[in-house]
Amino acid sequence: xxxANTMKWGIIGLGNIANQFAKDLALVPEAELVAVGSxxxxxxxxxxxxxxxxxxxxxxxxxxxxxxVDIVYIATPHDSHADLTIKSLNAGKHVLCxxxxxxxxxxxxxxxxxxxxxxxxxxxxxxxxxNPSIQELYKKVxxxxxxxxxxxxxxxxxxxxxxxxxxxxxALGGGSLMDMGVYPLFLSYLILGxxxxxxxxxxxxxxxxxQQTSIILQYDxxxxxxxxxxxxxxxMQAIVSGEEGRIQINSIWHxxxxxxxxKNNHCVDYHFPTIGKGFTYEIEECHACIHDQKNQSDLWxxxxxxxxxxxxxxxxxxxxxxxxxx
Numbered sequence: 198x199x200x201a202n203t204m205k206w207g208i209i210g211l212g213n214i215a216n217q218f219a220k221d222l223a224l225v226p227e228a229e230l231v232a233v234g235s236x237x238x239x240x241x242x243x244x245x246x247x248x249x250x251x252x253x254x255x256x257x258x259x260x261x262x263x264x265x266v267d268i269v270y271i272a273t274p275h276d277s278h279a280d281l282t283i284k285s286l287n288a289g290k291h292v293l294c295x296x297x298x299x300x301x302x303x304x305x306x307x308x309x310x311x312x313x314x315x316x317x318x319x320x321x322x323x324x325x326x327x328n329p330s331i332q333e334l335y336k337k338v339x340x341x342x343x344x345x346x347x348x349x350x351x352x353x354x355x356x357x358x359x360x361x362x363x364x365x366x367x368a369l370g371g372g373s374l375m376d377m378g379v380y381p382l383f384l385s386y387l388i389l390g391x392x393x394x395x396x397x398x399x400x401x402x403x404x405x406x407x408q409q410t411s412i413i414l415q416y417d418x419x420x421x422x423x424x425x426x427x428x429x430x431x432x433m434q435a436i437v438s439g440e441e442g443r444i445q446i447n448s449i450w451h452x453x454x455x456x457x458x459x460k461n462n463h464c465v466d467y468h469f470p471t472i473g474k475g476f477t478y479e480i481e482e483c484h485a486c487i488h489d490q491k492n493q494s495d496l497w498x499x500x501x502x503x504x505x506x507x508x509x510x511x512x513x514x515x516x517x518x519x520x521x522x523x
Contacts, residue, residue, distance in 0.1 A: 319492065368520065376427075454471060
């Protein structure tokens with residue numbers, strides 16, 4: 198870490214998520230945005246001015262080689278996550294890479310190997326894991342507050358309208374599964390771990406990207422029903438149901454500010470408003486891990502990323518969703 202305990206960040210890929218992330222980065226006192234990179238110099242310069250970054254690059258490699266950058270946040274399309282992460286790690290940078298971590302398990306293994314070889318911190322940016330409401334309800338579940346978990350229902354669905362560009366381009370890892378389906382899968386994995394059986398089906402665009410995907414995860418004593426869609430909206434709540442009660446994660450559940458615990462016909466509401474959009478918590482986790490010289494987070498480890506992407510791989514195999522690189 199640089200002087201005065203300030204962690205100096207670079208951002209690669211300057212789309213909507215990167216804009217939201219940069220706004221939250223400014224809310225973390227120990228963070229400083231020093232460089233941003235895009236394939237467009239105009240876009241990079243505009244982003245740098247908007248978020249008060251020192252330097253703007255129209256070349257990702259230049260940002261990766263910037264000696265002042267401690268950690269790189271990668272927010273490019275899914276197909277480039279592995280390549281840019283490995284380049285950054287090999288250049289001695291720590292990396293926070295947007296989810297899904299990669300297109301498949303093999304790429305994820307290569308990214309983790311690079312982190313270990315270079316002794317650098319690397320984490321998939323699953324910001325929901327660090328959301329205060331999710332952290333608190335996870336404690337209640339693990340403390341058996343609602344009994345043994347038997348059922349989870351979660352979706353992430355909205356109508357994107359006319360489908361064009363990256364979101365429906367399978368060469369870029371497009372489709373509802375990778376953009377949104379990973380969130381319901383994450384929740385089930387967080388609470389119940391690896392399933393014993395996966396059943397999945399999907400509808401497709403002419404491009405080959407999935408319009409909507411439905412998944413059942415089978416566990417020894419539980420089932421999960423999960424859904425992602427680009428073609429119809431949902432209320433985007435989630436339910437974690439145990440033998441003695443249930444937890445309702447309020448909309449929009451993956452970035453929630455609150456949840457309700459319903460038990461014995463009695464409902465208690467819990468409110469945990471986020472600082473900013475909610476990226477602040479994963480940013481602080483990165484800082485803490487790097488300060489402690491850890492190459493991964495205990496809350497969302499390398500193994501967690503491997504496990505989740507392996508579930509995604511099985512879903513893709515069952516539905517017939519194919520990417521150019523996979």
